[in-house]
Amino acid sequence: MESLRLEPIRKVQGEVVLPGSKSLSNRILLLAALCQGTTKVTNLLDSDDIRHMLGALALMGVEVELNEDKTQALVHGQGGKLTTPPESLFLGNAGTAYRPLTAVLAATQGEFELSGEPRMEERPIGHLVDALRALGADIDYLKTQDYPPLAIKGKTLAGGEVSIDGSISSQFLTALLMAAPLFSGDTNISIKGELVSKPYIDITLGVMRKFGVEVSNNNYQSFHVKGGQQYVSPGEIMVEGDASSASYFIAAAAINGGEITIHGVGKASVQGDIGFAKVMEQVGADIDWYDDKLVVRKGQLMGVDIDANAIPDAAMTLATVALFAKGKTAIRNIYNWRVKETDRLYAMATELKKLGAEVVEGHDYIEITPPLHLADVAIDTYNDHRIAMCFSMVAVGGWPVTINDPGCTAKTFPTYFDTLASVSCS
Numbered sequence: 001m002e003s004l005r006l007e008p009i010r011k012v013q014g015e016v017v018l019p020g021s022k023s024l025s026n027r028i029l030l031l032a033a034l035c036q037g038t039t040k041v042t043n044l045l046d047s048d049d050i051r052h053m054l055g056a057l058a059l060m061g062v063e064v065e066l067n068e069d070k071t072q073a074l075v076h077g078q079g080g081k082l083t084t085p086p087e088s089l090f091l092g093n094a095g096t097a098y099r100p101l102t103a104v105l106a107a108t109q110g111e112f113e114l115s116g117e118p119r120m121e122e123r124p125i126g127h128l129v130d131a132l133r134a135l136g137a138d139i140d141y142l143k144t145q146d147y148p149p150l151a152i153k154g155k156t157l158a159g160g161e162v163s164i165d166g167s168i169s170s171q172f173l174t175a176l177l178m179a180a181p182l183f184s185g186d187t188n189i190s191i192k193g194e195l196v197s198k199p200y201i202d203i204t205l206g207v208m209r210k211f212g213v214e215v216s217n218n219n220y221q222s223f224h225v226k227g228g229q230q231y232v233s234p235g236e237i238m239v240e241g242d243a244s245s246a247s248y249f250i251a252a253a254a255i256n257g258g259e260i261t262i263h264g265v266g267k268a269s270v271q272g273d274i275g276f277a278k279v280m281e282q283v284g285a286d287i288d289w290y291d292d293k294l295v296v297r298k299g300q301l302m303g304v305d306i307d308a309n310a311i312p313d314a315a316m317t318l319a320t321v322a323l324f325a326k327g328k329t330a331i332r333n334i335y336n337w338r339v340k341e342t343d344r345l346y347a348m349a350t351e352l353k354k355l356g357a358e359v360v361e362g363h364d365y366i367e368i369t370p371p372l373h374l375a376d377v378a379i380d381t382y383n384d385h386r387i388a389m390c391f392s393m394v395a396v397g398g399w400p401v402t403i404n405d406p407g408c409t410a411k412t413f414p415t416y417f418d419t420l421a422s423v424s425c426s
């Protein structure tokens, strides 16, 4: 479908069961493939990013049995051995596949080429490659220095002392951490620059722990990983609901509930994006917290001024909540929005301005002051699932809107617009 017309939604109400977390799904699949033993993964996300990880694993000889709706997988671990794939591993625009595979394959015997969509070739990976090369990895840039695609000649890496720049993406450190137990000796990793998106490191360390590997860390400034370790299957593991995907329903209920019960994340969540619910309480949402669900109702919404470095994905939703909050909303410390699916700072500013909002696009922040009336426009989505999803808040807030290329939500949430319709009262 070229575009989706959303008419004003009178109220949102009902129950949502979240799909599994993208971040957890791809980490779990990779470690389940590497470990010793078979792992049953439940509540797996079925979306493009996961499909790319599964496709790559299949090409490297990993046997994965999926159930019919692809939310359960039986992964037969290879005990650290992967085979040289017959072709380039095409990883779409999935950062959670591309970055960890780069590090793991650098330490795996075999020859690998990692490619992706055109946008992936514009997303930097130099900080990770620099760190891996410093450890002796053999990695070449096939087109442009510091960017995918890559050619990797995997080999035994001995570990040692290494520093990694954490200022652009936490996924580089995640990748190094996941690969380090496979090195023959111990690795001490120190962080250069400010480490962004820190809560994703907790997700990484938590998943590694489930697969039997403990990493010690000193205040996220240095990490010690023992070498020569084998990941061990936990037997069965459930993927928690996606906290970033929850943000759209938390926001919708806060703008125009009714009441929405969101199943799959709650106060026991391991994902940093649960922090968005706390931000929304500050904005004015009325939220009841349970271990693995949230009940969210409408509130008097007020603009806030927040540092969103820890919740870069969910913070995009706040940018459209801002259209319905009193006064100005400022979202700060989000420079790396510029190197994700698109330049998200530019894209969000451009589309919010089209609706009539007053927007300041800073180098690493955005400020939004809502207009009295929203213009009826078509929102361009820049092949960015989160732009498509967060601009549906315009209809939730009672204004018509057209979303161009709504199918781009397939990256993490293929059924998003159906799920929104299921809680929409016209």
Ligand SMILES: O=C(O)C1=C[C@@H](OP(=O)(O)O)[C@@H](O)[C@H](O)C1
Residues within 6 Å of the ligand: 022, 023, 024, 095, 096, 168, 169, 170, 171, 174, 196, 197, 200, 312, 313, 336
């Ligand atoms: O590790 C992860 O699962 C992710 C880390 C974040 O990226 P950065 O660390 O590049 O900010 C986030 O935006 C991405 O959607 C998922």
Ligand SMILES: C=C(OP(=O)(O)O)C(=O)O
Residues within 6 Å of the ligand: 093, 094, 095, 096, 313, 340, 341, 386, 412
């Ligand atoms: C930044 C994102 O994706 P990736 O995992 O490709 O970095 C995202 O899902 O918002």
